[in-house]
Amino acid sequence: DAKTTQPTSMDCAEGRAANLPCNHSTISGNEYVYWYRQIHSQGPQYIIHGLKNNETNEMASLIITEDRKSSTLILPHATLRDTAVYYCIVRVHNTGTASKLTFGTGTRLQVTL
Amino acid sequence: KAGVTQTPRYLIKTRGQQVTLSCSPISGHRSVSWYQQTPGQGLQFLFEYFSETQRNKGNFPGRFSGRQFSNSRSEMNVSTLELGDSALYLCASSSQGAYEQYFGPGTRLTVT
Numbered sequence: 001d002a003k004t005t006q007p008t009s010m011d012c013a014e015g016r017a018a019n020l021p022c023n024h025s026t027i028s029g030n031e032y033v034y035w036y037r038q039i040h041s042q043g044p045q046y047i048i049h050g051l052k053n054n055e056t057n058e059m060a061s062l063i064i065t066e067d068r069k070s071s072t073l074i075l076p077h078a079t080l081r082d083t084a085v086y087y088c089i090v091r092v093h094n095t096g097t098a099s100k101l102t103f104g105t106g107t108r109l110q111v112t113l
Numbered sequence: 114k115a116g117v118t119q120t121p122r123y124l125i126k127t128r129g130q131q132v133t134l135s136c137s138p139i140s141g142h143r144s145v146s147w148y149q150q151t152p153g154q155g156l157q158f159l160f161e162y163f164s165e166t167q168r169n170k171g172n173f174p175g176r177f178s179g180r181q182f183s184n185s186r187s188e189m190n191v192s193t194l195e196l197g198d199s200a201l202y203l204c205a206s207s208s209q210g211a212y213e214q215y216f217g218p219g220t221r222l223t224v225t
Binding site for chain 2: 032034042043044045046049087093099100101102103104105
């Protein structure tokens with residue numbers, strides 16, 4: 001699985017958009033970008049994933065650069081409940097084999113009033 | 114649909130003892146993965162079970178083992194506990210071919 005690099009921490013004002021970057025310059029053509037988050041003392045929560053097109057769901061948007069070497073997770077209107085550690089993971093999607101996720105250190109997002 | 118459940122939520126054990134943790138996946142999910150989370154090492158993959166077979170294993174000593182039952186429920190066992198085994202143990206389930214995994218709340222194990 002490709003290695004990812006994320007900033008250690010970020011701050012965001014409540015109501016503003018939170019833009020969390022992730023660098024994955026060694027990504028392979030068949031590797032997807034996944035985002036999970038972990039709110040303090042809870043299990044990680046899946047947010048979104050993408051291959052090369054931008055994706056949006058009810059939680060967030062994922063913007064992947066054309067060369068796929070980096071991506072940005074966007075929380076359009078951050079709330080205090082979005083305070084968490086956000087993990088960017090790059091891996092091949094296996095339909096019939098192991099589901100192993102390799103977590104890095106993630107970005108600690110602090111949303112403030 | 115009920116989420117992933119893990120029991121017990123908290124556990125205190127003494128060095129040298131053994132412990133068994135339980136995980137019930139989301140109904141219909143046949144894949145169950147286990148992770149260990151510590152402040153020093155972060156989230157690390159332990160192993161994954163699918164249809165009662167272990168199909169991937171992380172880099173942990175043989176003291177860590179697991180199994181999966183025919184109803185997809187899974188248990189993990191740690192024998193001869195060490196202080197360094199103190200951690201949050203997380204279980205995740207997914208359906209075949211799915212992109213996302215769903216995590217339980219974890220079992221916090223403290224070894225004294």
